[in-house]
Amino acid sequence: MPKTALILSSGRTGTQFLAHFFDANYAGVVARHEPPPSRWLRLASHAHMRGQLSRESLRSLLAWKRRRYDDRIDADWYVESNPFLAGFAEVIGEVWEAPLVIHVVRDPREHARSSLNHGTGSGWKGLANRLVPFWYPDVRRILALDHAPSWLERAAGLWTLANRRLLAAAPKLTHYHRFAYESVFDDTSSGLRQICALLDLEFPDRGAAVPPDQRMNQSRAKAFPAWREWSRADCLALHRICAPLMVELGYGDEPEWRERVAGDA
Numbered sequence: 001m002p003k004t005a006l007i008l009s010s011g012r013t014g015t016q017f018l019a020h021f022f023d024a025n026y027a028g029v030v031a032r033h034e035p036p037p038s039r040w041l042r043l044a045s046h047a048h049m050r051g052q053l054s055r056e057s058l059r060s061l062l063a064w065k066r067r068r069y070d071d072r073i074d075a076d077w078y079v080e081s082n083p084f085l086a087g088f089a090e091v092i093g094e095v096w097e098a099p100l101v102i103h104v105v106r107d108p109r110e111h112a113r114s115s116l117n118h119g120t121g122s123g124w125k126g127l128a129n130r131l132v133p134f135w136y137p138d139v140r141r142i143l144a145l146d147h148a149p150s151w152l153e154r155a156a157g158l159w160t161l162a163n164r165r166l167l168a169a170a171p172k173l174t175h176y177h178r179f180a181y182e183s184v185f186d187d188t189s190s191g192l193r194q195i196c197a198l199l200d201l202e203f204p205d206r207g208a209a210v211p212p213d214q215r216m217n218q219s220r221a222k223a224f225p226a227w228r229e230w231s232r233a234d235c236l237a238l239h240r241i242c243a244p245l246m247v248e249l250g251y252g253d254e255p256e257w258r259e260r261v262a263g264d265a
Contacts, residue, residue, distance in 0.1 A: 001071050002030070002078040005100040005199060006092065010162035011083035012114040013104040013181045016217040017210075019081040021192075024209040026201055031079035037065060038084050045087025046134040049142055049161055059091040066095055077199055086162040089169035098174040102195055103166045106181035107251045108242040109227040112155040116224040118217075121151030129154075137161055143241065152224075152234055156241040163245055180250075189213070228256065235260040 007018050019033035044061050047053040062085075070078055085092070092099060106114075119125040120136075129136040139149050139157030149157060170176045177198060183191030189203075189212040196203045204212065227235065239252070239261040246252040252261075 002073055002075040003100070004070065004096050005077060005079045005102060006085060006096075007079065007081040007102045007104060008086050008089070008162075008166055009083050009104040009181075010086065010106070010111055010159045012111050012118065013083070013106045014185060014216075015081040015083055015104075017215060018104075018184075018195075019079065020216060021210045021212070021214075022077075022079045022199075022201075025204045026077075028076035029079060029199075029201070030073050030075040030077070031081065033081045034084065035069065035080065035082070037069075038082060041065070041082070041088070042084040043134045045084055046137045048087055049165075050134070050138050052134075055091065058088055059094055062088050062091055062095045079199075083162065086166055089165045090172075092169065093173050100175045100198060101170075101173050101177070102198070103163075103170070103176065103178040104181050104184060105163060105178060105249050106159075108156055108159040108246060109238060109251070110181075111159045112152055112238060113224050113226060115155040115158075116151055117222065120155060126151075145241075150237065153237050153241060156238045160242055160245055163249070167245075167248075185215075232260050 007015060009015060016033045019031045021031075022029050023031035040061070044053055044058060048055070048058050070080070092101065120129060136154065137158055139145065139154045139161070140147075142161060143157055145153070145157075170178070177195075179191040179195065181191075184195070185192075192212055193203045227238075235257070239246075243252070243261075252258070
């Protein structure tokens with residue numbers, strides 16, 4: 001059986017690129033992005049967050065996935081880049097023995113912008129998110145909101161729920177490491193270099209099959225702008241859901257942001 005590395009997040013954190021990067025550039029590494037049965041994992045994750053799937057059922061499903069898919073892979077490393085596993089954080093250590101867990105965190109304002117521009121609230125994706133049970137977490141009920149959330153608030157809620165679960169599970173995971181999305185994709189790929197080091201892999205040169213500066217699955221729409229162009233109401237909406245974790249994770253300290261959300265109860 002290969003050693004296992006799980007790249008987990010709230011989504012919109014370069015997960016597709018990371019899977020292709022490790023799969024294409026290294027012999028002995030098999031990396032996959034949201035492999036089967038990820039649709040079922042997505043539903044189970046959100047059902048568990050809602051309190052409608054037991055912890056034992058969650059663990060059993062993940063153990064079945066490992067036996068059915070992961071353990072059959074012939075490689076030194078199996079890398080799975082899959083945000084849908086964030087909801088399984090509390091049982092990961094019971095299914096794999098000392099897996100390497102890479103938690104990638106993105107600024108929630110950028111997560112929300114990217115999510116909305118990627119179609120979370122529109123088209124077929126938006127329709128599925130509205131109508132398919134557990135396809136999207138029930139942010140209103142899980143976070144006890146007193147109103148029907150906007151799509152901005154739903155994206156903020158997903159960011160909060162996924163990262164909160166991963167942070168809560170971290171002390172029980174032997175090999176847990178957190179990276180800022182902004183470091184993984186900075187000009188020198190500083191965070192990506194550290195992830196490679198954790199896997200004992202040499203950082204590739206410019207001739208790599210998938211170079212470090214290649215981007216995949218980027219949001220193409222520009223309908224929802226960067227936060228400096230948001231209304232104060234939108235800033236407050238996200239702040240009310242994300243503020244505690246934003247502070248803990250080092251986001252939201254810009255004077256302009258603090259001014260916009262100042263005085264909020």
